Amino acid sequence: MxxxxxxxxxxxxxxxxxxxxxxxxxxxxxxxxxxxxxxxxxxxxxxxxxxxxxxxxxxxxxxxxxxxxxxxxxxxxxxxxxxxxxxxxxxxxxxxxxxxxxxxxxxxxxxxxxxxxxxxxxxxxxxxxxxxxxxxxxxxxxxxxxxxxxxxxxxxxxxxxxxGNVKKQKTKIDFWTKEEFEQVLSVIYKEDYYQHFLYLSLWFLFMTGMRIGEATAVQWEDIEFDTGVLSITKTLYYKNLSYYEFVEPKTKASIRHIVLDEDTLKELKEWQQRQRSVVKTGFVMSYNGQPTQKHTMSRAITRYAALAGVHRIRTHALRHSHASLLMQMGENPLIIKDRLGHEDIETTLGTYGHLYPNSNFEVATKLTGILKQTSSQTNLDRSPKNQFTVGYLGEK
CATH class of the missing domain: 1.10.150.130 (Tyrosine recombinase, N-terminal domain)
Structure with missing residues (x-):
């Protein structure tokens, strides 16, 4: 043949x-x-x-x-x-x-x-x-x-x-700490229109934990500024400038609502006003009317991480950074699961559980002194003696 x-x-x-x-x-x-x-x-x-x-x-x-x-x-x-x-x-x-x-x-x-x-x-x-x-x-x-x-x-x-397939290895989760992200923000010049766009985009990803495809699909109409609720109902499939479309999210659990903090809402309002002075578009993460490409964020991370003197991370690691931040704040894993759009709690704990800072030590500290230490001053137990303990500790 x-x-x-x-x-x-x-x-x-x-x-x-x-x-x-x-x-x-x-x-x-x-x-x-x-x-x-x-x-x-x-x-x-x-x-x-x-x-x-x-x-x-x-x-x-x-x-x-x-x-x-x-x-x-x-x-x-x-x-x-x-x-x-x-x-x-x-x-x-x-x-x-x-x-x-x-x-x-x-x-x-x-x-x-x-x-x-x-x-x-x-x-x-x-x-x-x-x-x-x-x-x-x-x-x-x-x-x-x-x-x-x-x-x-x-x-x-x-x-x-x-x-058989190769043995599954636990992937090391890379992320920026709050302090590292603050350093990155500090080297971005918001007075410049394009840098303002990058500032907002990085902030948006870090403070919501969205997947990049979800974030680039967000429209202004998806944000209720009165309530602070962001609705995630779609993701963006981007092939090239001539062909992109909205598609269903990764899983059913990916369709969710994220309540935005006041600082993020403030940043979004500021960017919306700036964006409208230049271009008319429904995309939040856009500076030219077109949806943002993944490599745009990747290049920005590379450039500003170097300027800030922090290690470079992948774009998806901003999602990890958000999860890490919430865990350091002591948030309930179930809340983090819903916010990230995971299908089950096992995914959340399996991926991020180890990021809880010194959790075992904190638990030990909380357990110290929680019980009142008392014991009987006389032997109230008249049950038959164990053959192995007779003769020890005063027993006859």
Whole structure:
């Protein structure tokens, strides 16, 4: 079976010839299709024929070809089209390049040839440059691809499951303390319009704990200044300036209300007035009428962290910073869970529980002296004596 079966005709359309095996008379069985406007359409049709192959072989009593389906062809023509139909568009767009990059290690093999030793060698190679968490995610997709191959009869077993995924490691939570964030704010010049926008954006993220996609989607109409309530009902899927849209939040728990503090409301009102003098837009985090891109915040963090002399953090770490601040203030984990939009308390405690400052020592301090220390001056217990204690401590 050819590795690249899709061909381009002189008129710009695409065609393919699928070799399906041999009939009982020994003649080669082929299917030819042409006239596809795009290569993607041709691949979809080709994949469908390949998927139906086993049924046709059984019905027509054909003999299978000896040549095996390559993993590269399987990924590009069968797995990826199926995977795209199973996940959200933004999820597919975010992962497709990763899939092609890291799963290409197996392109040298046929689907049925991939063995556990190949997977283990691949893991070891990835460990040289990537984190355990990242490798777990990549292998999870590879395992999904092999599970699908087993279902389709292209492989007898999933070698990824035999080897097992890499051990899960607890990710170190990075964040800015209140003092570090104050240092960052101190080097931003709010009199400059663009720096004012960055000041407000960083403040907004730090003081609410929103995910970046949630924050960039916030509209002015989502904020009730009278009550101080911010409604989070959507997130922003940003592909480029020409294509972005509002989509459903990460989980049902992500749809929530956050009560804003007076200082944040003051900063927002100040920015709203400044923004309206320059551009008309519904986006809170915008200086030019367009939604803010993730890398805009990332670059700002890099620049001002260096000016302030504090360590650089990722944009998502501003969410961690908010959680850390609340825990240092002694807030109830259930309140933090709701504010961050976690689905369950286990997620909150599992991620941030260790950030409670010296909590065990504080508990010990609170327990000291809480009980009145008294004991009987006479023996009131006339029950039978324990054979091992007779003769000790005055017992007879």
């Amino acid at each position: 050819a590795t690249d079966s899709i061909k381009k005709a002189k008129n710009g359309t695409y065609y393919f010839r699928a070799n399906l095996g041999y009939g009982s008379d020994g003649k080669k069985i082929q299917k030819y299709r042409s006239g596809f406007k795009t290569k993607r359409e041709a691949r979809k049709a080709y994949s469908q024929i390949i998927l139906e192959k086993s049924e046709v072989v059984q019905r027509e009593n054909w003999q299978e070809e000896e040549e095996e389906l390559s993993f590269k062809q399987y990924v590009e023509e069968i797995f990826l089209p199926w995977y795209k139909s199973q996940v959200k568009d933004r999820t597919y767009d975010n992962r497709v390049s990763t899939i092609k990059k890291h799963l290409s290690y197996f392109y040298r093999y046929a689907v049925s040839e991939i063995e556990p030793i190949h997977v283990q060698t691949w893991q070891s190679k990835l460990f040289k440059t990537l984190s355990a968490t990242y490798i777990r995610n990549v292998q999870g997709i590879f395992s999904l691809a092999m599970d699908r191959a087993v279902i389709l009869g292209l492989a007898e077993q999933n070698p990824s499951k035999i080897v």
